[in-house]
Amino acid sequence: MHMRGNETVKTTCSYCGVGCGIIVTKDPQGKVEVKGDPDHEVNKGMLCSKGMNLHYVANDHSDRILYPEMRWSKMHPTQRVSWDDALRRASAVFSSMIKKYGPDSVGFYISGQCLTEEYYIANKLTKGFLATNNIDTNSRLCMSSTVVGYKNTFGEDAVPLSYKDIELADCFLLAGANPAWCHPILFRRIEKHKEKHPEVKIIVVDPRKTDTANFADLHLQLIPGTDIVLYNAIGRRLLERGLIDYEFIKNHTDNYQKYREQILSISLKQAAKICGVSEKDIKKAADIIGLSERYISMWAMGLNQSVIGTDKNVALINLSLITGQVGKPGAGPFSLTGQPNAMGGREVGGMASLLAVHKDLNNPVHRKEVADFWGVNKISSKPGFSATEMFDALEKGTLKAIWIIGTNPLVSMPNSRRVEKALSNAKFVVVQDISHKSDTTKFADLLLPAAAWLEKEGTMTNSERRISYLPKVLQEPGEARADVEILCDFANYMGFRGFNYQSSEEIYREYCQMTKNTNIDISGLSYFRLKNQGSMQWPIPTPTHPGTARLFEDRKFFTPNQKAKFNVPYSVNNASIGTSVQYPLILTTGRIRDQWHTMTKTGKVARLKTHYPYPRIEINPVDAYIHHISHGDICEVKSKNGTIRLKAKVTDAVREGVIFAPMHWGKILQSDLGRANNLTNTIVDPQSKEPDFKFTAVSISRY
Ligand code: SF4
Numbered sequence: 001m002h003m004r005g006n007e008t009v010k011t012t013c014s015y016c017g018v019g020c021g022i023i024v025t026k027d028p029q030g031k032v033e034v035k036g037d038p039d040h041e042v043n044k045g046m047l048c049s050k051g052m053n054l055h056y057v058a059n060d061h062s063d064r065i066l067y068p069e070m071r072w073s074k075m076h077p078t079q080r081v082s083w084d085d086a087l088r089r090a091s092a093v094f095s096s097m098i099k100k101y102g103p104d105s106v107g108f109y110i111s112g113q114c115l116t117e118e119y120y121i122a123n124k125l126t127k128g129f130l131a132t133n134n135i136d137t138n139s140r141l142c143m144s145s146t147v148v149g150y151k152n153t154f155g156e157d158a159v160p161l162s163y164k165d166i167e168l169a170d171c172f173l174l175a176g177a178n179p180a181w182c183h184p185i186l187f188r189r190i191e192k193h194k195e196k197h198p199e200v201k202i203i204v205v206d207p208r209k210t211d212t213a214n215f216a217d218l219h220l221q222l223i224p225g226t227d228i229v230l231y232n233a234i235g236r237r238l239l240e241r242g243l244i245d246y247e248f249i250k251n252h253t254d255n256y257q258k259y260r261e262q263i264l265s266i267s268l269k270q271a272a273k274i275c276g277v278s279e280k281d282i283k284k285a286a287d288i289i290g291l292s293e294r295y296i297s298m299w300a301m302g303l304n305q306s307v308i309g310t311d312k313n314v315a316l317i318n319l320s321l322i323t324g325q326v327g328k329p330g331a332g333p334f335s336l337t338g339q340p341n342a343m344g345g346r347e348v349g350g351m352a353s354l355l356a357v358h359k360d361l362n363n364p365v366h367r368k369e370v371a372d373f374w375g376v377n378k379i380s381s382k383p384g385f386s387a388t389e390m391f392d393a394l395e396k397g398t399l400k401a402i403w404i405i406g407t408n409p410l411v412s413m414p415n416s417r418r419v420e421k422a423l424s425n426a427k428f429v430v431v432q433d434i435s436h437k438s439d440t441t442k443f444a445d446l447l448l449p450a451a452a453w454l455e456k457e458g459t460m461t462n463s464e465r466r467i468s469y470l471p472k473v474l475q476e477p478g479e480a481r482a483d484v485e486i487l488c489d490f491a492n493y494m495g496f497r498g499f500n501y502q503s504s505e506e507i508y509r510e511y512c513q514m515t516k517n518t519n520i521d522i523s524g525l526s527y528f529r530l531k532n533q534g535s536m537q538w539p540i541p542t543p544t545h546p547g548t549a550r551l552f553e554d555r556k557f558f559t560p561n562q563k564a565k566f567n568v569p570y571s572v573n574n575a576s577i578g579t580s581v582q583y584p585l586i587l588t589t590g591r592i593r594d595q596w597h598t599m600t601k602t603g604k605v606a607r608l609k610t611h612y613p614y615p616r617i618e619i620n621p622v623d624a625y626i627h628h629i630s631h632g633d634i635c636e637v638k639s640k641n642g643t644i645r646l647k648a649k650v651t652d653a654v655r656e657g658v659i660f661a662p663m664h665w666g667k668i669l670q671s672d673l674g675r676a677n678n679l680t681n682t683i684v685d686p687q688s689k690e691p692d693f694k695f696t697a698v699s700i701s702r703y
Helices: 053-060 083-101 114-128 142-152 164-166 184-196 227-240 246-252 255-261 268-275 279-291 309-322 342-347 363-372 387-396 415-425 440-441 483-493 504-516 527-533 620-628
Strands: 005-010 021-026 030-034 106-110 135-137 171-175 201-205 218-222 297-298 332-335 401-405 427-435 446-449 456-461 464-468 587-589 616-619 634-638 643-650 658-662 696-702
Touching: 005 464, 030 053, 053 620, 083 106, 083 401, 083 427, 083 446, 083 483, 083 620, 106 114, 106 387, 114 135, 114 342, 114 363, 114 456, 114 483, 135 387, 142 309, 142 332, 164 184, 171 279, 171 309, 201 279, 218 279, 227 255, 227 268, 227 279, 227 309, 246 309, 255 309, 268 279, 297 309, 309 332, 342 456, 387 415, 427 440, 456 504, 464 527, 527 616, 616 620, 620 643
Parallel strands: 106 135, 106 401, 171 201, 171 297, 201 218, 297 332, 401 427, 427 446, 587 658, 616 643
Antiparallel strands: 005 021, 021 030, 456 464, 587 696, 616 658, 634 643, 634 696
């Protein structure tokens, strides 16, 4: 018998937006091992706990959806069907809904874990051919406030710098982020840099004393939602001490006077009181930033997931503008993407408010350009439903059919019990996923088995605009298929032209052509280059272009007058209702070190459960005393939306007045009382439509 040897390929981690390079070794039986790629620009061989256990997830098929399943009515269980029957039914239902209720009666809810080619096809299919803009993604829950913040400031959704700037910076402000747990390899690079250069200063802004905060030189443990007041106060101190870059402000920015007036409108003393931090610490933070040569700000969900998320973003970015710390080595505002391909999804327009290649849905010229490129009559000018709006519309019955790909809204969306109602009320639910562990599969009228990481090829873009190629290494189990194949087949069943692609590469080539002469031009980056030269950062406009590590080095921004704009927000988040006698505490939710999203993948790995084995409520000792709660007690937390019951962890890692619950757990043994999103609000930032997971007024009592 001929025995083949091991096969080794390079790919990219499928979890967070850091985008670490991985070497996969496949043995002749098809089992894989993984290790960090020592030659990879991003991680230089390192992997975090999630990445280094990816082989367990890839090798274990026990939870996989192996063949299409369908039910003829909500009263019946699903039954195995052929792909032909499955897609014929999907196209029949979608066609009849569109005929009866119009194109806006159907929609897609997809994922920041989709590959760029999948995102592109789903977007083309929905906006170009189904003639509705009802396609949104779980990236709405993650980065949409940053998208608007960057656009409002730089004229484009564009991260200006690279990870390599980390080793050049001498000051970091990490706001609303815990990279020590959630972007560990990136944080390891910051740690190493500080170990080598102890003079490097780290400021953390967070209501929680996280591992990241414990590493900082200065921790500003602010009251949730007061971020804008804090950044404006830091701006005021910088101005008063003359630690600002007048030349940069004068020549390269707009709207400075309004910003100046605003930051001077409130004293440091007042700001300190509002934010719950000392005036001394505000001054210290400003002085560290102002006296540094190269300053980087980094942020994640603590800023984005807020009703004032966009404003929090621009208030923080303003500190880079006032100090001229953008477009130069070791400097700039750096959003930390949660998901592996949230940025790639934005590039191809995979959200209800975007068009492909960062074109604007509100712009008739852009709509025509996209329609012409796809050979369709027009793109609808009506904005599609954003993520939360989609589930509102299902509940109300205006959206009839939804197709959910690679995401588990039953656990990840705010106000989970309302999502349950919405999906129960939907006329037709398609769930395309890899795992039966996703709670959302229980609501599927049609369940489609998708290929997982290593079982399909395509590209992703990480937090620093770096595009990577992911090869197909493994055969899909059962009848699972690559997401693009499923979507293209569906389009063909619907009778649409333009979906007869022979490969993912052909889809990628079409998208690259679309980017030509735009700010995100990657027409010079082929699969061939990606396979042979490795990952690269956009823009890459010619076949010999080396990629762009840093934007705006010429101090020319993507706005019409090429100047960056100071936006002037001034608000404090009280999430519409604020705390009250009935709900006196602020709940903030977040991630833990070894789990990913709703645990459909990381939850399969025993060793990833040891660090934080069950969900719990973290509460400050003062609040625990007031509410008669001891460490280990089961406590009941209530908001106006729902209830959870969890064990209490009494810790000063959360500030007084705040409790924390991890967001990963769904139903445990049929009980949903460990699901943090039972409590959270569905109110959203009016600009970005991102929901607020960081401020829910709650009560707590011992159960
Ligand atoms: Fe994967 Fe992110 Fe960990 Fe890197 S830091 S190994 S990309 S989860």
